[in-house]
Amino acid sequence: MRKPFQAFRELMRIGFGAAPRHATLQFLTGIVFEVSVPIGGLGAKTIVDAAVSGDLRLGLGAAVLLAVTVGAALTSVFYYVHCLFTVQERASAVAGKRLMRLIGGAEGLTHHENPEYLDQVQRIREQQGQLSGMVNATAGVLRVGATLAVTAVLLARVDPLLLCLPVLAGVSFWLGKLSRDLAVRAQEATSERERLRAHLFELGTSTAASGELRVYGLTGLLGERHRQVSGSVIGQRNRASWRGAVLQAVDALVTAVGYIAAITLVMVLAVRGSATAGDVVLVLGLAAQLSSTVGTAVRYGTYFLVVLRVGGRLVWLQEYVAGERRSPAVPVAVPATLSSGIELQDVHFGYPGAKDGRGVLAGVNLHLPPGAVVALVGDNGAGKTTLIKLLCGFYRPDSGRILVDGVDLADHDTAQWRSRCSAAFQDYARLELPVLETVGVGDLPRIGDRAAVGAAVERADASGVVAGLPQGLDTRLGTRWDDGVELSGGQWQRLALGRGLMRTEPLIAVFDEPTAALDAHTENALFERFAAAARAGRGRSTVTLLVSHRFSTVGMADLIIVLDDGVIREQGSHRELMSRGGLYAELFELQSRGYR
Template sequence: MRRTLRAYRELMRIGFGAAPWHAAAQFLTGIVFEVSVPVGGLGAKMIVDAAVSGDTEQGMAAAVLLALTVGAALACVFFYVHCLFTVQERATAAAGRRLMRLIGGAEGLAHHEYPEYLDQVQRVREHQAQLSGMVNATAGVLRVGATLIVSAVLLARVDPLLLCLPVLAAVSFWLGKISRDLTVRAQEATSEPERLRRHLFELGTSTAAAGELRVFGVTALLGERHRRAAAAVISERNRASWRGAALQALDALVTALGYVAAIVLSIWLAVHGHATAGDVVLVLGLAAQLSATVGTAVRYGTYFLLVLRVGRRFVWLRDYVAAERRTPAEPAALPDTLRTGIDLEDVRFGYPGGGGVLDGVSLHLPPGAVVALVGENGAGKTTLIKLLAGFHRPDAGRILVDGADLAGCDTADWRSRTAATFQDHARLEFPVLESVGVGDLPRAGDRAAVTEALERADAAGVVAGLPDGLDTALGGRWDGGVELSGGQWQRLALGRGLMRQAPLLAVFDEPTAALDAHTEHALFERFAAAARDGRERGTVTLLVSHRFSTVATADLIVVLDGGRIREQGSHRELMARGGLYAELFELQSRGYR
């Protein structure tokens, strides 16, 4: 219940926060419009009774009441629609921003490996539009409630038995809720197959995968798997839809019987002198209106519950992200420059369901040193990088930065002292100035800083060949946008990783995989030279590469094997030792002879 109330408050905050005056006006005008219908029925009753009794004064009063009611209804309905669309539009944008911050704002990356988290995200994404719908849902419920209350008062004046008509709304609402629950359960049960279907669709229509799909002829295979996944989803959801349709048919039958019974009762009362002709008109009008109100009640009631369910998932995601925030209340201070370096003490880590990846890693990264991580695929190099960058926390052991435990430091502060370029870098389809400049947000618009970073990444030639230089829009999908080659994108990513000044840790995780061996070697030599020139800052420069000849100039080479450190030392020391590094170096060297 507490989470439900929190979800309601959060979703209402989204709507009222986006358009407070329009949301309040939507409530008011919606109630006035709905109440005008039964009040109009009262006016019709008064006119009929006045005509039968010949009471001109009552007839004129009823006419004035009807005129005011119709005028108010017309004025309110147009303003209500305007408010509804305004609130919906602004709240949708606000909800989208919140969802982006929520999903993208988690400190680490561990949640992307948990199926439960992925399923919850998938469910929220499927119903993302509902995150902005709580104001509309609440307004609809209030409208229905106002109509039922006023109608019940008017019907009770004719005969208390007619109060059974509003009660039928509760039965219809119950049947509608069961129908909606069937649909929601089917959607939840098919969350993972739906994720698979979307993945297959994105893979089959992705330009990045188009070449491989055609070369290997797997387009048809993907299409068949997409068909099977879609069939499983559609079959389960169709069964729920048919059951819901049966319940809706039962609802229609119950409502029709109640309508007929109300008419028969009102006629019987009039025939036996217990009601007037105007009462019969009133009951006819209210019964017909209640049929529509019942439908509205079911629609808005079930919609309200759906929005609330999505809101609970939204709150679950927010709680999950909040629980994942690891910054302590009083974080340890990070140094401006490294004095003793970075130390890993018996660090152990494993991914969910995948066993251990790092097994008791102890390592000293000296300040100002250029350190190379080498090893075969799966040795744990990238995982070690993720731990150092704060994307994951060790399952056991500690990472110390000048003696301060990284787990006790502010994660955002540590990230601001870290520069990185990854092999799976982002292709930011912005103008070049922004695509590179966001590597150091305070200087994102500094043309001189961006130009300097591009020169250090040996990417100035990429920009020189673009039509508008730093102002060139990137991405062939956009009007006037320019598409780049894989190597050009990678050079810009390198420039982005070199934007920050004097970081404590600079990581280059196979950032030149799309470049040839000679270019990579030249770039790494430049990185190493720049790192040594600035040793007074104490920056630890961490290089990861599969090309052993490239990392030979590093101050320290760490050889990982099976999640453990097998060897460490300089290139000369490791070659003299004749161990795994020397063996792998020799094997790779033969390929270039």
């Protein structure tokens, strides 16, 4: 019971935390509205009995009761609807913010290789709207409970056998739960295929892939694959819906039989003189209303369970992210500057779930001196980017250690360490924001500092890009917006490079093929600027890491690391490595021939 209660508590916190006054009023007005129906039936019974007995005073009193009940019901329903939408709207915003923090806030990247995590996130995304519904679901269940309680008391006064009618609500609820469980199981069974369907749709409609789709004629193939996967998902979910419809038909039949039995019983009692004409009217009204109440009970009861299940996934996600949190309880402070540098000692690493079981890095031993410009070279898959991800704290080694001035990187707070890193990656993000923010987010405290952003743009040699935009740094990027401007791939990359240069005193600066969309001459010029800036500021002790497949641009580095199949084959300066005639010299010579 701990997990469901935890899920219920978290979702109620979202609802009441977003709109406490409206959530409370939703509970109160909902109960008043629902209870007014059976009380109104009691008023109608009293009026009929008063008319039959000729008791005018009783009849007028009952009429006043009925009028007050109707007035309270009408007033309550308007407030209820207002509170319902207010709570839903505000809770949706809070739930969305919570999800963004959880999904985007995990310290590492391991979860992106975890199929269970991806399936859970897909299910949450499909039912994200339900996260704001626990207040509504709980209010509905309480409304139904109050109605059934008052109805049961009134029916029992006529004849205890009539209590079988509210009992049928339990049968209907059970059948409704079975129907909903079928739908949920179908959704869970198709989560991975639904992710594939979404991926195929995104691929077939994305701007980035449009060129290749047309050149290779892939639109038809992707459309057919999408149709097949969609058919599989929809088919399995439809079969569950049909089975659920059968259960709902059985529910309707049970409810109808109960209604007929109740009417028959009260008519027999009235004929025998054991019930009044008002009792007949009361039972007729309550029985008819009970059918609607049972339907409401099933709807809100199953809705409550659905929301609770989605809440359980939210709790799972929270616990998963908390389990991924790797910062120590009492972290060691990150040094202001590096004195001895960064050292990797016998580092082994393999990505989680790798089907071949092979590690990407195997026994890497490396010393990165403070203030050095270090180049990582090697073929695709050699482990260059993986090594950088470990240094940025995205992953932890399977074994071995990464030491920062002699202190294990795992002993530092991950967020604090990353605040002292700067990076520009080949797979950069296209942030469709004003240029000032697109670049400025590279150093959040200075996101609106026009001088700092301008300096970063200058260091990235992107001043020409900004100067050519209609509003300079204030230009909104992305053609999806009315005032947005689209950039070329190279222009986007220059701004991403500027973002990576916003922090002026990082301990480690990573440039992982950040100029892949630029020509070799431009890349070489930029890398020369990076290296010159790094050497000019050696006092900051920043370790600058350059990754490039173009050997002509890495010769300027102080230290060149040659990676091959996850191990370091060679290291040294360009001159030293060329004189040895090893792998670096071989690769350099092979690439040089292409330029002759």
